[in-house]
Amino acid sequence: MNARVQIYGWLLLGFMLMGSAVHAQSSKREKYNLQFNKIYPAQAINDDVDQFYAALRAGHPDLYRYATKQQLDSLIANLKLQAGTITTRQFYNELSHIAAAIGCGHLVLDYPKKLGRYFKKMVYYPPLYLEVHDSVVLVIKSYLDSTMAEQAVVTAINGVAIDSILSSFNHYNTRDGYNTAANDWLLENGWFNDFYTRFWPDSSTYTYGLEQLTDTGWVLKEITLPGFDYKTMKLPHAKRHKPEPQLKLHYIEGTRTAILTLKTFDPRAIRSGKQQFNKFITQSFWKIAQLRPEQLIIDIRGNEGGNSFYPEVLIGLLSTEPYHLYRNMEIRYRSMRGKAQLLKVKNRKSYKRLEKHGIPSKNGNLSMSLFTDKLLGSHPLAYAGNVYVMVDGGTYSAASELACYLKQHVEAIVVGTETGGTCDPITAGLYGDVELANTGIVVHIPLIAFDKDIQKPRVPGRGLLPDILQDIRPTDTITDPELEQLLDLIEGQQVD
Secondary structure, rough: OOOOHHHHHHHHHHHHHHHHHHHHHHHHHHHHHHOOOOEEHHHHHHHHHHHHHHHHHHHHOOOOOOOOOOHHHHHHHHHOOOOOOOHHHHHHHHHHHHHHHHOOOOEEEEEEHHHHHHHHOOOOOOEEEEEEEOEEEEEEEOOOOOOOOOOOOOOOOOOOEEEHHHHHHHHOOOOOOOOOOOHHHHHHHOOOHHHHHHHOOOOEEEEEEEEEEEEEEEEEEEEEEOOEEHHHHHHHHOOOOOOOHHHHHHHHOOOOOOEEEEEEOOOOHHHHHOOHHHHHHHHHHHHHHHOOOOOOEHHHHHHHEEEEHHHHHOOOOOOOEEEEEEEEEEEEOOOOOOOOOOOOOOOHHHHHHHHHEEEOOOOOOOEOOHHHHHHOOOOOOOOOOOOEEEEEEEEEHHHHHHHHHHHOOOOEEEEEEEOEEEEOOEEEEEEEEOOOEEEEEEEEEEEEEEEOOOOOOOOOOOOOOOOOOOOOOOOOOOOOOHHHHHHHHHHHHHHO
16 A cells, blocks of 8 residues: 555544544533433422422431521422423522522532533533632633733623622522621632532633723623633643641741641541641640740631531630530431431441430430530640631631630630631531432432530621631732731730
8 A cells, every 4th residue: 555545544544533532522512411401300300309308307407497497398399380391400500599598508419420420521611710809700810821801800601690690609509507608718719610610501612791901991892712621621730749738836936926727627638748636736735835925826717627526626725614515416316217218328337326325306306415515624735825716718617616616715816707607506527318319419418416505706697707807818929918917916916
């Protein structure tokens, strides 16, 4: 065979294979999008709604704290009226709205497993990296290295006003109580596109309405950019970085101030940084006892929680008086047993251990008096100086509990913005899962209600509010202006 003909033959075959690969990828996307847009028969949707509500009643120990039974019944009835007319995505969104109304931030929904894989492998990701500040959606950068959208404010995406999109995020995202601080913090820190692709259809192209700052002032414009392939977008983040310590103690020489930074209470993340929480805290307070700083700053900004009992370790080294960690702690009991069990309980062994120590109550819960009757005492190394706790909307779950305890038992000065988690009882810990029979949507239901022994300050349904309000953006020269401002404030008080 002629060499040139052979080369042309291989090139032709290559183009054919490339074309078939692109076609196969396109076909897969179409298949998944058809599933997102599938309309199920009315009976199938009604059955899934009934299964969803029955699982909540069976597993959630504090279901009606923020929404009454009548209100939830009404939301369920309204959703059933849409049966036979709504798509998989719309059904997922409406279930998410009901979950948001319950006011339990640990109640989470997932798309069916096959559609979940779509997000990881095939979704067309919005090409502009956006952040939300003071309800304004700002273009921070483009994943396509385009300068077309620099210094711009987004007014619409694919013909939908940005206010409507933001409203949908608040409508569908679960939260603690009525508090949106955690979701606001996520939107300020790069989660806009993740929320968008979860609740809105992704697209091969994205048309943005923009208000852009030019040399002559603000101008209105519209640009269309290709959707960014999710796998391609993830490539720059695929490099493995050496895990960093999540817990740090820093003593500022000459200021008599120590800073205890706790980035997470997630045991796995802490272990990845080659640390052990209890050991680190004990060693840190030995150092604090030796250095005897006048001020201790505990920085838990962006700490989204983890182990619910880590706050106990810390408060024991800060409180000079005995205290209770929880006023009450309950798990579901009666409806979690028998052959007709609706939920698949994760970590069944832990659940059974809790059952052994529980006292049945009339509401179908088990009360864990073993934990709530425990009176915790102060430690010989207990720190008696001034305590400041730095918080923000990313201070969530166990970290927000710690902030509430520090205010209650240590009279700490709270600095920053409203915490993402509330000082109200929360439901977390162990989880029960239910996969809806027809749509395949998965619901993760927390099973343990923790009622913190907190009397003050507590605004029902809201996060812990700061004594000193801070909301300062980093600059090119100052990476942590909030900490700098707090240190200046402390120094000024010492001078006075």
